[in-house]
Amino acid sequence: MRQRKPLVVANWKMNGSLDLVQQMSDALSVLKQPLPDILICPPVIFLSYFPKHANYKLGAQNMSEQLVGAFTGEISADMLRTAGASHVIIGHSERRALYGELDSVISQKVKVAVDAGLTPILCVGETLQQREEEKTLQVLARQLDAVYAAQPHLLAHSVVSYEPIWAIGTGQTATPQQAQQVHQFIRQHLAQYDVQAADAVKIIYGGSVTAANCEALFAEADIDGALIGGASLKVADFSAICTMAKDS
Template sequence: MTQRRPLIAANWKMNGSVELVEQASASLNSLAVSAAEILICPPVIFLSQFPKSDKYKLGGQNVSSERSGAFTGEISADMLRAAGAEYVIIGHSERRALFAETDAVVLAKTKQAISAKLTPIVCFGETLIERQQEKTMQVLAQHLDAVYAAHPELLRHSVIAYEPVWAIGTGETATPEQAQQVHAFIRSHLSQYDKEAALQVRIIYGGSVNAENCAALFAQPDIDGGLVGGASLKPAEFAAICLSAQD
């Protein structure tokens, strides 16, 4: 059976402070976690505030689809890498909904990240209406095809995040069984591009993950960790989630 190291990623979104950086780093540095990989994605200005540690890695929440140039306010993949990031979140549902990011933009950003030796965490998910209409798998297949069908080589360098839009920041969470069903579908669908890569790629769940529901989610065979939002802003709770991932 393929062994995939769990990844627990903190997405701070537009939150944080120097004090939270200090609290989070101290909390994670005190953990005895080896089985799971821990990642913190703070606002980009805080990347340099984190002390170097072998207990966690750092990532960005977004990246430009361009390498450089006259793009005021954008951050390039090379800049993220220089700031200490090893990962970057791409295509989060908030970016798609609030900033009109299309699958084409997600593909361009994924290419930029990989070219800079960043690991993209590429996000996909369905809305509540799409789930109610039983279109979850259809929607996910379309999004996955847009990124990987013509560029299967990108899959070997990616992490996939399934984040049902209806569960982002709402307190609602897919049941472990619902999440596993979708994760298994994603892995199966990806196998048409590259069977070996589909077995190896980590598919993490994002959607109101917290200390109460994480163990049941992480116990599912195709759920390889979590993309944690609100709970990641509470160092003690995030630490508990990280510990749960290695049980």
Template sequence: MTMRKPLVAANWKMNGNAALAQDMLQTLAGHALPELDVLICPPATLLQPLAHSAHCLLGAQNLSQFSDGAYTGELSAALLSEAGVRYVLVGHSERRTLFGESDAVVLAKMEQAIAHGLIPVFCLGENLQQRQQEKTSEVLAKQLAAVYASHPEFIGKSVVAYEPVWAIGTGEAASPEQAQQAHAFIRQQLANYDAEAADSVRILYGGSVKAANAEELFRQADIDGGLVGGASLNADEFLKICQSAKG
């Protein structure tokens, strides 16, 4: 089995400010974390203060499915790359549910990201109703197929983030066993497209990760780190989560 370097990503969503950016950089600077990659995805207005830091990688929360043109308010992959961004979230559940992003739009964004040298963090997951109806596997397989069936070469160029929608912002988290089961299924599905790439791709857990549950989650065989929401808005808490991924 390939040894996968852990990745812990902070998704600040529409939160944070310059003071948080500074606090996060200072906190991370005081603790060497060479065993893992630390990624911060702030609002677009805070990309510049975090750019070119030696202590974290920089990610955007979204990108346009178009390369350029008359799309007021949108940011293209090329613009993000020029701003120092290396990673970008694609298909986050909030983009899918609140802004109506379809599988086709998500695929177009994946194509834009990879064409411009960005590493997409492809997000997928089921909602509460789908889980209660025991459709988790069906939903995950469909979301994966929408991107990787036509572009198996994208597996080795992306990160995958499993986010059970029912556990985001609710304080509920999937049990480590539930999370591992979903991650193993995702890796299995990806192996149908490219077994070697599926073994090395990093799959993050993104459902109410906190310092209190991070260590147990990260101990699971197919969980390679976390996509952290609310807990990433506190630099000390986020650092503890990162330290939980070291082992």
């Protein structure tokens, strides 16, 4: 039996409203125990509007690698903690592709997050071209090594999310077997840094996860939950995913 408690993460991206905040909070508050770990990552402007409930936590979608200073538009790890966040998504493919975030910056962000008491959710994944060229494992190894090779102690304080870029927002998803193979590789690769931490770390899947396909994904041994985009904006769908995750 899986010993790692499943984690379901809602990444609202640049979406949401106060109405959705209330609807989501109301829906999650009435879900029956036991539940997976549930994390909502809305735009940071909404963090303070969530009612305090014991059955979900709040996170952010990004943060600065800087601690404080003249960095217009940036938000620090300490500010996120003050706003009520316990986790932060780092290295999402959209940050890497659209804003040019390099492995070196992502590595720095993970360290700053852990030092501030936040749990980083490190996103790794390959493009369609890299997958077709059979470079998936090479790409993932590079992205993981950039963070943990010189800082193996950070692994025990992290979550890792495998998000094949070709499956994000496309309606495509890796088959459960394909995803499991990659998750297993990630766990084995991380074991070179810390065997115990690699066994305990939650490795979640992100890539067009829906209420229709999540159950099969959650049944795989090394898939410990999901990072959910579009479906996390649909209250009924997200609630259903949470319910299915608790039974995995």
